[in-house]
Amino acid sequence: xxxxxxxxxxxxxxxxxxxxxxxxxxxxxxxxxxxxxxxxxxxxxxxxxxxxxxxxxxxxxxxxxxxxxxxxxxxxxxxxxxxxxxxxxxxxxxxxxxxxxxxxxxxxxxxxxxxxxxxxxxxxxxxxxxxxxxxxxxxxxxxxxxxxxxxxxxxxxxxxxxxxxxxxxxxxxxxxxxxxxxxxxxxxxxxxxxxxxxxxxxxxxxxxxxxxxxxxxxxxxxxxxxxxxxxxxxxxxxxxxxxxxxxxxxxxxxxxxxxxxxxxxxxxxxxxxxxxxxxxxxxxx
Amino acid sequence: xxxxxxxxxxxxxxxxxxxxxxxxxxxxxxxxxxxxxxxxxxxxxxxxxxxxxxxxxxxxxxxxxxxxxxxxxxxxxxxxxxxxxxxxxxxxxxxxxxxxxxxxxxxxxxxxxxxxxxxxxxxxxxxxxxxxxxxxxxxxxxxxxxxxxxxxxxxxxxxxxxxxxxxxxxxxxxxxxxxxxxxxxxxxxxxxxxxxxxxxxxxxxxxxxxxxxxxxxxxxxxxxxxxxxxxxxxxxxxxxxxxxxxxxxxxxxxxxxxxxxxxxxxxxxxxxxxxxxxxxxxxxxxxxxxxxxxxxxxxxxxxxxxxxxxxxxxxxxxxxxxxxxxxxxxxxxxxxxxxxxxxxxxxxxxxxxxxxxxxxxxxxxxxxxxxxxxxxxxxxxxxxxxxxxxxxxxxxxxxxxxxxxxxxxxxxxxxxxxxxxxxxxxxxxxxxxxxxxxxxxxxxxxxxxxx
Numbered sequence: 001x002x003x004x005x006x007x008x009x010x011x012x013x014x015x016x017x018x019x020x021x022x023x024x025x026x027x028x029x030x031x032x033x034x035x036x037x038x039x040x041x042x043x044x045x046x047x048x049x050x051x052x053x054x055x056x057x058x059x060x061x062x063x064x065x066x067x068x069x070x071x072x073x074x075x076x077x078x079x080x081x082x083x084x085x086x087x088x089x090x091x092x093x094x095x096x097x098x099x100x101x102x103x104x105x106x107x108x109x110x111x112x113x114x115x116x117x118x119x120x121x122x123x124x125x126x127x128x129x130x131x132x133x134x135x136x137x138x139x140x141x142x143x144x145x146x147x148x149x150x151x152x153x154x155x156x157x158x159x160x161x162x163x164x165x166x167x168x169x170x171x172x173x174x175x176x177x178x179x180x181x182x183x184x185x186x187x188x189x190x191x192x193x194x195x196x197x198x199x200x201x202x203x204x205x206x207x208x209x210x211x212x213x214x215x216x217x218x219x220x221x222x223x224x225x226x227x228x229x230x231x232x233x234x235x236x237x238x239x240x241x242x243x244x245x246x247x248x249x250x251x252x253x254x255x256x257x258x259x260x261x262x263x264x265x266x267x268x269x270x271x272x273x274x275x276x277x278x279x280x281x282x283x284x285x
Numbered sequence: 286x287x288x289x290x291x292x293x294x295x296x297x298x299x300x301x302x303x304x305x306x307x308x309x310x311x312x313x314x315x316x317x318x319x320x321x322x323x324x325x326x327x328x329x330x331x332x333x334x335x336x337x338x339x340x341x342x343x344x345x346x347x348x349x350x351x352x353x354x355x356x357x358x359x360x361x362x363x364x365x366x367x368x369x370x371x372x373x374x375x376x377x378x379x380x381x382x383x384x385x386x387x388x389x390x391x392x393x394x395x396x397x398x399x400x401x402x403x404x405x406x407x408x409x410x411x412x413x414x415x416x417x418x419x420x421x422x423x424x425x426x427x428x429x430x431x432x433x434x435x436x437x438x439x440x441x442x443x444x445x446x447x448x449x450x451x452x453x454x455x456x457x458x459x460x461x462x463x464x465x466x467x468x469x470x471x472x473x474x475x476x477x478x479x480x481x482x483x484x485x486x487x488x489x490x491x492x493x494x495x496x497x498x499x500x501x502x503x504x505x506x507x508x509x510x511x512x513x514x515x516x517x518x519x520x521x522x523x524x525x526x527x528x529x530x531x532x533x534x535x536x537x538x539x540x541x542x543x544x545x546x547x548x549x550x551x552x553x554x555x556x557x558x559x560x561x562x563x564x565x566x567x568x569x570x571x572x573x574x575x576x577x578x579x580x581x582x583x584x585x586x587x588x589x590x591x592x593x594x595x596x597x598x599x600x601x602x603x604x605x606x607x608x609x610x611x612x613x614x615x616x617x618x619x620x621x622x623x624x625x626x627x628x629x630x631x632x633x634x635x636x637x638x639x640x641x642x643x644x645x646x647x648x649x650x651x652x653x654x655x656x657x658x659x660x661x662x663x664x665x666x667x668x669x670x671x672x673x674x675x676x677x678x679x680x681x682x683x684x685x686x687x688x689x690x691x692x693x694x695x696x697x698x699x700x701x702x703x704x705x706x707x708x709x710x711x712x713x714x715x716x717x718x719x720x721x722x723x724x725x726x727x728x729x730x731x732x733x734x735x736x
Contacts, residue, residue, distance in 0.1 A: 005324070005328075005331055021330055021331065021334060022334040022337075022338075025324070025331050025334040025335050025338065026334060026335075026338040028323070028324075029320050029323060029324070029335055029338055029339070032319075032320075032323045033316060033319055033320065033323070033339075035316070040343075040344055041344075136524075174344070174513065174517070175516055175517060175520050176517065176520050176521070176524075177517065180308070180342070183342040183343070184310065184312065184313070184342070187316075187338045187339060188337075188338055188341050188342055188343070189338055190344045190347065216446075217445065217446045220446045220449055220453070221445075221446060221449065223449075223453075224449045224452060224453075227452065227456070229508065229509065229619065229620065231512060253445070254445035254446065255445050256445065259445060280448065281448055
């Protein structure tokens with residue numbers, strides 16, 4: 001898919017995703033080694049966006065499995081279409097049982113769910129398994145076969161192997177430790193907060209109306225907030241929100257009043273707001 | 286580097302990481318080699334990211350990986366090319382680099398500085414290289430004012446963000462100090478052998494640092510880990526609670542339900558559990574060396590407080606006092622928590638050294654009603670009673686009234702019972718666990734906390 005790391009960065013940038021060298025390198029390797037990519041990091045740094053951007057670059061279909069507590073095989077992998085099977089049985093009354101049985105467990109009656117969809121068919125696909133840590137431990141076991149061999153076993157049909165391997169991205173917020181077996185099968189990528197220069201470029205790209213000087217100030221203030229011991233430090237998504245807010249307010253430069261009034265966009269806890277206001281020498285909020 | 290040399294470097298790197306407790310299989314090493322082949326050796330930063338992606342499995346391992354990588358794939362070898370350095374000239378150039386925030390130039394200056402001022406022993410072939418000596422000589426922290434003036438003089442620095450400038454410069458200087466340490470380690474490694482240095486001179490990750498030996502910076506890092514850790518533990522507790530509530534079959538209600546299906550029990554009914562949230566009592570030794578451990582555990586328990594119906598925390602040195610309200614406000618300022626507890630609570634009587642016997646006796650006497658059949662008690666401390674009476678009857682009394690009593694001891698198990706430690710005596714009465722670092726603590730908390 002890609003020839004070099006620089007090409008990855010350049011083509012991702014065309015879709016509006018500015019990748020750090022770490023991100024570009026790992027995406028390049030995931031493509032080259034054919035391994036799934038496990039992405040961890042704080043909320044709002046663009047983990048899910050990365051999968052979307054890769055799908056766009058590759059011209060691939062994005063197949064998304066959103067994990068949640070209680071997601072199971074029939075939601076993730078496949079399910080038999082019981083209603084249709086019943087119809088088929090009642091339609092063919094004069095058939096022998098053997099004929100009916102081989103017929104109702106054919107692909108026609110299979111409802112593919114995201115994991116099966118991703119490995120069937122010949123067109124390129126990007127499989128995004130979002131918030132893997134939210135799923136129960138049993139689902140991880142289900143993923144192991146798919147992630148290492150790209151195949152799915154349906155007892156009635158046999159093993160379905162991918163003709164064309166999808167590019168797999170798993171994301172996790174680390175609210176639960178994923179199992180070692182799953183980690184071993186993946187390339188690991190931690191997306192942290194971007195450095196100052198990259199974040200400035202991100203802000204300029206996402207909020208084009210913002211002046212260069214103001215963008216720089218915004219990024220510097222956010223950087224300072226991240227150094228404080230807060231309950232929830234602002235993420236890239238909050239930086240962009242803040243930049244949009246400032247643009248909407250028509251602020252040309254940062255000053256105490258503007259920062260004080262809009263701090264709530266960046267920080268989501270009252271304790272944090274008070275603490276940051278004290279550190280930044282704002283007057284009492 | 287030859288092909289064999291590269292392979293050897295890679296396996297050496299993997300060996301060093303394994304020696305620090307990372308579990309890396311052969312499969313990952315092969316992947317790393319494939320990654321090296323795909324990326325080539327031209328760009329060192331790409332190589333670093335590529336190896337990290339293939340060898341590491343978690344975010345916490347990165348701080349360990351980077352210094353080891355720098356040893357096995359150094360930026361250069363030998364002494365830097367350049368003019369013989371004198372101090373003022375180097376400081377001038379460093380100030381300029383700091384003002385421009387030019388990290389490449391700072392790295393080069395770090396190399397020159399270590400070469401010029403870091404060597405000790407018989408010159409010209411020094412016996413070793415010291416980052417401490419280099420930094421003492423160069424004193425980069427004194428450049429703050431100069432860098433600030435030069436940035437301001439260039440203009441463009443005005444208005445609101447001006448107040449951030451000092452902190453930013455301090456961070457740059459801190460970055461330079463790290464580069465000096467890195468460079469010194471590289472030079473030493475050339476002299477003494479890479480494997481040796483990789484095993485000895487690189488600090489373990491924060492969750493494996495002993496509570497008793499953690500420095501200021503490491504304690505700060507631990508405090509930052511409290512919230513994520515608490516979130517992880519809360520998920521684990523919730524999962525355990527959910528499993529536990531899928532209880533046994535309620536026969537009476539199953540049979541009653543089966544009447545509508547002609548006596549065939551179609552739908553088994555499970556016994557419902559009463560959602561009783563357990564109570565927690567913490568007794569913390571906050572004296573001297575143990576305080577880092579106690580502070581961390583108190584913050585962790587406070588962060589988990591919504592998992593319990595009631596949490597009460599008591600601190601002691603040789604007198605005991607309740608500190609629950611201090612802790613509730615403490616989450617806003619975790620750094621000052623320890624100091625505030627020691628200032629505002631009555632913890633010491635006639636002397637300042639810890640006395641478990643008196644403190645436990647005082648708890649049993651004054652706060653005996655805090656412990657009931659639903660309460661789980663955790664005692665945190667090293668059980669060093671300074672030769673005074675361990676007051677075992679008081680412990681026995683607490684253990685009788687509580688649901689469970691656990692003792693978390695930050696000392697190594699082999700140290701228990703040496704000197705003035707009364708650990709074996711206490712361990713006979715209550716369950717005592719060794720709890721030396723965050724890794725052990727989170728495993729214990731996940732296992733022992735009542736649900």
